[in-house]
Amino acid sequence: MEGIGKLTTTRVAERAGVSVGTMYQYFPHKQALLYAVLEQYLEHVVIAVEQACERLAGTPLAEMTEGLVHSYLEAKLRHMPGSLALYAIAADLDTAMLIADVTARVDRAVRRLLLSAPDAVFDDIDKVTFALRTLLVGTVRAGLEHDASPTTLAMLRSQLPLMCRAYLVAVSRD
Amino acid sequence: MEGIGKLTTTRVAERAGVSVGTMYQYFPHKQALLYAVLEQYLEHVVIAVEQACERLAGTPLAEMTEGLVHSYLEAKLRHMPGSLALYAIAADLDTAMLIADVTARVDRAVRRLLLSAPDAVFDDIDKVTFALRTLLVGTVRAGLEHDASPTTLAMLRSQLPLMCRAYLVAVSRD
């Protein structure tokens, strides 16, 4: 909630540079507005992940993990202002479907990426995809939510790729 | 949110079997009540982690990670009903200090545990502790928040220890 104070419709509208009335001309109710913001934010992140996966296809695990973590972190940080507040808000919204969609897209991209690895073969690709995605998303959030200091960031930047790679190597055949 | 409806003071009081008035005799305001609930919940989890760490001290990495993940998951699941709602609520509270305390205690326990490992030596123990804790906490939350089905749980139970162990091995000297 930090920099935003209570997310009242009036405050949100003012922050957006319009009046409440105007806001209600574009969104039928508060939930719809918040949903739209969340959607847009998630879209940015998903696209970043999809592009990273495409770009990294066929590279060795070390490069993959490094690149994936890097892109995800960058995407999240680029939109940090609202990012955190959004997670808190998402609980009140009916975001199940939205989240499911986004998750599915990320998983599709990650899965393809993993399958393209020249130096690893995964027996249960779906399980590994789920695990890697959960690891990536969860760790980043947990790492940044209470303190997004440069120190914390540096730790994530250095350790997360390691985690991912180590895990993938561990579950890869041969 | 579902099962709890809106967390109004009256509803919370009724659910606790007392009247609003009585509740206000024990807690100066809503935040204090929520803070107390959060505190108690975190205390349970922290104690579970501390005990696990003590119990697992001196065991090989494989046993450590397996045991730690198991204990953490059990502790979280034992209080799942409120657990998720709490995360949403925590955002409104000024929980920085509380979280910091809890985090510090967990880190202390984990650090001691890692240092006791017979089959691993860590150069930067603080960084590793932070990373492991973030991995554990973040992945569990991300894994369960949108769907706590048995399938998901099974995945966490099988993959999380793997992740932890693989990471620790990767950052351990020799």
Added chain:
Amino acid sequence: MEGIGKLTTTRVAERAGVSVGTMYQYFPHKQALLYAVLEQYLEHVVIAVEQACERLAGTPLAEMTEGLVHSYLEAKLRHMPGSLALYAIAADLDTAMLIADVTARVDRAVRRLLLSAPDAVFDDIDKVTFALRTLLVGTVRAGLEHDASPTTLAMLRSQLPLMCRAYLVAVSRD
């Protein structure tokens, strides 16, 4: 609208000597409150009519009409304060059923009264009942709504019974 200004919930509550919050403890929403007030008002009037009809049963037409008009006017005037405002409000409410109920009760009473007349016999009792009730209700309202001065009242008091009697005589067999 006169003495009440806009019927905002806050104003209504204040006028009732309580706060908005208290009002909402007794009525789920504004409509329900207004409905309840309208209901109570109509109940008073209906009871007055029913009692008048019972009391006047068996009396000659002249006495009947005189008594009925007198009772109806008294009942309406006793609650004049809100009476007018209510009619304006009733339009927004879903009062169809309420009005239908009240109308049916009045018709039942009036019908019985007419049937008890010693000096008149009506061929189509239902049509006459409807007509008499409409005449009574409509004329009183039209007479008082824009000016409830003593002069107007006196006119209604003297002419309405005449109208009713003349009509009933006209439609009565022999």
Added chain:
Amino acid sequence: MEGIGKLTTTRVAERAGVSVGTMYQYFPHKQALLYAVLEQYLEHVVIAVEQACERLAGTPLAEMTEGLVHSYLEAKLRHMPGSLALYAIAADLDTAMLIADVTARVDRAVRRLLLSAPDAVFDDIDKVTFALRTLLVGTVRAGLEHDASPTTLAMLRSQLPLMCRAYLVAVSRD
């Protein structure tokens, strides 16, 4: 209110085939617009009554009442769509003067009509005029406001002339 929805300025303007802005070029505010509509509607009815009175002048009471009721009912029905909504709206407007004007014109016409009756003489012509007008206006409104079905209409068409004539005969000298 059904068929009209909420009478917002925008909706009214759209229904009139112009934009809100244009509407505000012709009417300084909503009340003025509504006032104008009411005025026009009342004008139609008054003119109908005036013409009927002129046409019926000198005819016997039976024809007079029949013709007057017929013309009034036709005039009201011709504009039924808005007619009812208007009554509800009129409450918010400051229509006292408008209503007074219209009433005076109707009374003038009716008075002249009554004085022209070849088969009746009225001692207090003003009182009778007031009574007859109130009877006519009130009964029609009360009869139609909650149900303008053909049955109801038929009842009004048959009974109202009877009421008027019976009353006039009753108050007429000899």
Added chain:
DNA sequence: CATGAATGAGTGTTCATTCAT
């Protein structure tokens, strides 16, 4: 001490009105 009715500030939402195009 426990209660829960009363309070009223605060929130989401609407809609009459304005004004830049």
Added chain:
DNA sequence: TATGAATGAACACTCATTCAT
């Protein structure tokens, strides 16, 4: 002159908090 997006005051309703019993 016509438009309709923008405005914000005003309203219905909620809920944390108090206090008489």
